[in-house]
Amino acid sequence: MVNEEKSLNFLEEIVEEDIHTGKHGGRVLTRFPPEPNGYLHIGHAKSIVLNFGLAQKYGGKTNLRFDDTNPVTEETEYVESIKNDIKWLGFQWAEELYTSDYFDTLYGYAVKLIEKGLAYVDDSTSEEIAASKGTPTESGKPTPYRDRSTEENLRLFEAMRDGKYPDGAKVLRAKIDLANPNMHLRDPLLYRIKHAHHHRTGNNWCIYPMYDFAHGQSDSIEQITHSVCTLEFVPHRPLYDWLIEQLEIFPSRQYEFARLNLNYTVMSKRKLLQLVNERYVESWDDPRMPTISGLRRRGYTPASIRNFCERIGVAKRENIIDVGLLEFCIREDLNKTAWRRMAVLDPIKLIITNYPEDNQEILVGENNPEVEGGEGERDIPFSRELWIEREDFMEIPPKKFFRLAPGLMVRLKHAYIVKCEDFVKDTAGNVTEVHCVYIPESKSGEDTSGIKVKGTIHWVSVPHAKTVEVRLYDRLFNVENPAADENFKTTINPDSLQIIENAYIEPDLLNAVPGKGYQFIRKGYFTLDTKSTPENPVFNRTVTLRDTWAKESQKD
RNA sequence: UGCCCGAUAGUAUAAUGGUAGUACGACAGAUUUUGGUUCUGUUUGUCUAGGUUCGAAUCCUGGUCGGGCAACCA
Numbered sequence: 001m002v003n004e005e006k007s008l009n010f011l012e013e014i015v016e017e018d019i020h021t022g023k024h025g026g027r028v029l030t031r032f033p034p035e036p037n038g039y040l041h042i043g044h045a046k047s048i049v050l051n052f053g054l055a056q057k058y059g060g061k062t063n064l065r066f067d068d069t070n071p072v073t074e075e076t077e078y079v080e081s082i083k084n085d086i087k088w089l090g091f092q093w094a095e096e097l098y099t100s101d102y103f104d105t106l107y108g109y110a111v112k113l114i115e116k117g118l119a120y121v122d123d124s125t126s127e128e129i130a131a132s133k134g135t136p137t138e139s140g141k142p143t144p145y146r147d148r149s150t151e152e153n154l155r156l157f158e159a160m161r162d163g164k165y166p167d168g169a170k171v172l173r174a175k176i177d178l179a180n181p182n183m184h185l186r187d188p189l190l191y192r193i194k195h196a197h198h199h200r201t202g203n204n205w206c207i208y209p210m211y212d213f214a215h216g217q218s219d220s221i222e223q224i225t226h227s228v229c230t231l232e233f234v235p236h237r238p239l240y241d242w243l244i245e246q247l248e249i250f251p252s253r254q255y256e257f258a259r260l261n262l263n264y265t266v267m268s269k270r271k272l273l274q275l276v277n278e279r280y281v282e283s284w285d286d287p288r289m290p291t292i293s294g295l296r297r298r299g300y301t302p303a304s305i306r307n308f309c310e311r312i313g314v315a316k317r318e319n320i321i322d323v324g325l326l327e328f329c330i331r332e333d334l335n336k337t338a339w340r341r342m343a344v345l346d347p348i349k350l351i352i353t354n355y356p357e358d359n360q361e362i363l364v365g366e367n368n369p370e371v372e373g374g375e376g377e378r379d380i381p382f383s384r385e386l387w388i389e390r391e392d393f394m395e396i397p398p399k400k401f402f403r404l405a406p407g408l409m410v411r412l413k414h415a416y417i418v419k420c421e422d423f424v425k426d427t428a429g430n431v432t433e434v435h436c437v438y439i440p441e442s443k444s445g446e447d448t449s450g451i452k453v454k455g456t457i458h459w460v461s462v463p464h465a466k467t468v469e470v471r472l473y474d475r476l477f478n479v480e481n482p483a484a485d486e487n488f489k490t491t492i493n494p495d496s497l498q499i500i501e502n503a504y505i506e507p508d509l510l511n512a513v514p515g516k517g518y519q520f521i522r523k524g525y526f527t528l529d530t531k532s533t534p535e536n537p538v539f540n541r542t543v544t545l546r547d548t549w550a551k552e553s554q555k556d
Numbered sequence: 557u558g559c560c561c562g563a564u565a566g567u568a569u570a571a572u573g574g575u576a577g578u579a580c581g582a583c584a585g586a587u588u589u590u591g592g593u594u595c596u597g598u599u600u601g602u603c604u605a606g607g608u609u610c611g612a613a614u615c616c617u618g619g620u621c622g623g624g625c626a627a628c629c630a
Contacts, residue, residue: 007570007578035630070629126628133626137558140626171628181559183626192628211630235560235625256561258623263567269630311579313569315562318623322567325580335593370593402591411589444589456589522590549591 009314011050011255015058015226024225028060031224032086032093033215035067036078036199038269039284040085040292042305042326046260049309051228052091063222064093068100069214071198079199081284085292090302095222099214100200102221106209107161109217109247110172110190114153118246119190120146121156122173129171132178133186139179140186146175160193163206167193172207176242184239188212216240219252227252230259231316260312261320264475265290266483280492281476285530287540288476288496298473299517299527299542300326304333320481327543334525334542338517339367339375342413342458343505343539345470345523347387349462350404352418354437355384360461363444365414378508381464382415387504389522392457393434395423398553402455404434410455413521417442417451458521465504468537471529472498503539510537517542 008016019026030051034044055062064086068074086093113119122129124143134140148156160170172191180186190213195206209217216239219227234256244251261267266275267290275281275289285293295305308329312321342365360383366374388404397405404410409419418436426432442449474496482488512518514528524544532538 009569013572033630037630067630073629129628130626135558135626139558168628183559186626189628194628208628210628215630231561232624233630237560258562311568313579315569317562317568319568322580325568328580331592340590369590400591413589415589417589447589453589455591458590519590519592522592524592545590545592547591552591 010316011054011226011228011257011314012057014255015054018225019058024223027225028055028058029063029094029223029225030055030060030228031063031065031219031222033065033067033218033229034082035070035073036075036082037070037073038078038273039081041267041269041272042262042290042292042295042308043260043267044085045089045292045305046309046312046314047228047230048086048089048091049306050257050314052093053310054226054228060225061094062091063095063097063224065097065099065218065222067211067215067218068098068198068200069208069211071194071196071208074199076199081293085296088296088302089292089305097218097222098200099209099218100198102214102218103201103205103209105221106214106217109243109249110157110209110213111154112247113174113190114157114172115150116246117150118175119172120148120153120175121160121170122146123170126168129173129189133183134178136181136183142178146187157191160191160207161205163195165193167195169193174213174239174243176239182235182238184212184235185242188239212236212239213243216243216252216254217247217249219254220244220247220250223250224252227254229254229256231256231318232259256316257314258316258318260309261318261481262290262323262326263320263480264323264477264482266477266488268483271483271488274489275476278489280489287471287473287529297530298540299334299525300330301333301337301517304330307333323475330543331525331546334517334519336370337368338519338525340365340369340519340521341378341506341509342380342460343468343470343503343509343520343523343526344387344389344458344460344465345472345500345503345520346390347460347504348390348393348431348434350386350388350418350434350436350459352384352386352438353421353435357384359384360463363414380414380506380508381461383461383463385462386412386459387462387465388434388457388459390431393420393423393431395431400552402453403457404436409451409453410457411442411444411453412438413456413458414444415459416440416444417447417449417453458523460504460506464507466507466510466537467502468505468509468539470500470503470526470539470541472500472541474498510534512537512539519545 032051052062122145173187176185178186191207285297287298363380364377366377368375393404404420411417416438418438422435424433439449476496477491478493479491482491525542526539529538529540
């Protein structure tokens with residue numbers, strides 16, 4: 001038997017080692033700690049899959065903790081969207097927690113630090129503090145307030161809490177080492193004054209802890225065993241550890257991995273917010289956005305996103321993943337699950353000259369050829385006049401063109417073989433009609449014609465066709481790494497959205513179910529848009545099918 | 557030019573001192589009533605210079621390159 005043991009990523013190795021050595025009694029508790037100031041994106045999905053996946057794999061649990069220490073940017077709207085996205089991805093947290101739940105405890109920790117002589121109230125301005133921190137090559141200098149007595153610090157900190165000072169008048173700083181080569185250890189700020197309404201604590205507080213004084217302590221309060229975050233927090237780890245040690249609280253450990261970057265998109269919340277605010281996209285859930293809600297509206301499935309996150313791996317090396325891999329993952333999923341339907345996006349008329357004018361037939365087509373039994377079938381009306389795709393006819397075809405051209409034959413999917421005999425152009429030279437004859441004995445399923453054709457094309461019966469709006473999406477940016485551009489918005493792809501107001505669909509597609517993916521045969525995967533209504537159906541293209549002909553035809 | 561992190565095919569990711577493997581991509585072929593799917597095959601890689609060792613992607617040293625750090629953001 002071949003040993004198919006899957007290799008572990010470095011975090012799984014750490015966890016296995018900890019379990020092996022009996023650390024925390026083998027307990028595994030992770031957390032996913034979003035700040036509720038924006039929508040979750042595919043990069044968060046990587047973190048979610050990692051944190052929840054780690055816990056699941058080793059019999060542990062994961063908390064959802066909102067890191068809500070900055071009341072100015074945080075809103076309940078974001079809390080709700082974040083919870084919704086996590087659930088949609090298929091994960092369930094053990095406890096829903098908020099850093100703001102710990103404000104009292106955190107305040108107590110600050111007092112303890114002051115009492116130990118390890119924190120002081122500083123009256124300096126923001127600029128003065130920045131200047132006194134020195135530079136990476138030059139050590140910092142103490143401000144005039146560094147050596148206040150414990151009593152004075154205690155009194156002032158309490159006064160800060162009691163609202164005696166305006167925003168920015170004072171801060172609480174840790175007293176560590178102004179000469180430390182790690183800038184984060186040069187007396188970092190612990191608390192600042194913000195007379196602001198907090199989405200959960202209202203006006204109870206006018207001082208709020210900084211990230212560094214909240215995150216690690218929250219981990220510790222919850223007894224998180226493995227606190228997983230991204231690489232930019234590596235230099236914060238010594239401070240994380242220092243606070244835990246000085247406060248003598250549960251020793252959570254922080255581990256860092258490289259965040260996900262995807263080419264042809266941006267991932268920072270700030271930039272995504274700009275795209276929304278400046279109307280480059282419709283909203284946070286615009287199908288071109290790399291947000292979870294955008295991907296969902298685009299037609300991505302939870303399984304495809306989870307799968308993607310597992311395939312990209314986890315390491316500490318900076319990376320830029322090809323969106324092609326994301327597209328592979330959704331095609332892989334939808335190929336197995338999407339029901340097949342026919343739709344013509346850019347129509348020209350095909351007339352079967354030897355088919356009786358008043359005749360029509362009801363043909364059948366399987367729903368899903370990837371599944372035994374096809375998951376049932378649907379009726380497809382057929383008649384003398386059909387819509388076909390403009391690109392499926394060429395007056396003068398190149399070599400290896402397996403579609404319609406004068407004298408060429410194709411099969412109409414689920415129907416008959418037809419032979420092109422003629423075509424009609426308008427005054428502008430555009431082909432408007434293709435005239436064919438059909439082979440009556442070549443009907444799908446009962447073909448006795450013996451004719452073999454290379455190509456099969458999709459179609460929709462003209463008198464039975466329904467009209468819908470179809471939205472085709474392309475990458476939002478024209479360059480691989482838009483964030484590298486000083487003004488990333490100049491690299492936006494002006495053609496990222498193409499709206500087809502009148503696409504023709506086979507009648508059964510009117511029964512499409514929201515949230516389900518459909519393959520428009522030969523065109524791609526589509527799903528109903530959230531704004532679609534029975535009166536005005538709108539389909540979003542999730543992703544095209546792989547198109548080797550497009551590549552072939554572009555050669556030479 | 558202070559500190560920290562990293563460097564394996566085009567992109568990611570394994571190999572934990574002992575045959576450099578996997579996925580996606582690319583290329584070629586087979587199958588196909590979707591130029592889809594599926595299947596088969598091919599291609600391409602250890603940043604660099606030394607050192608340790610019977611043996612180095614792996615350990616050590618120097619260098620190069622990339623990224624991060626001096627927000628009352630997280």
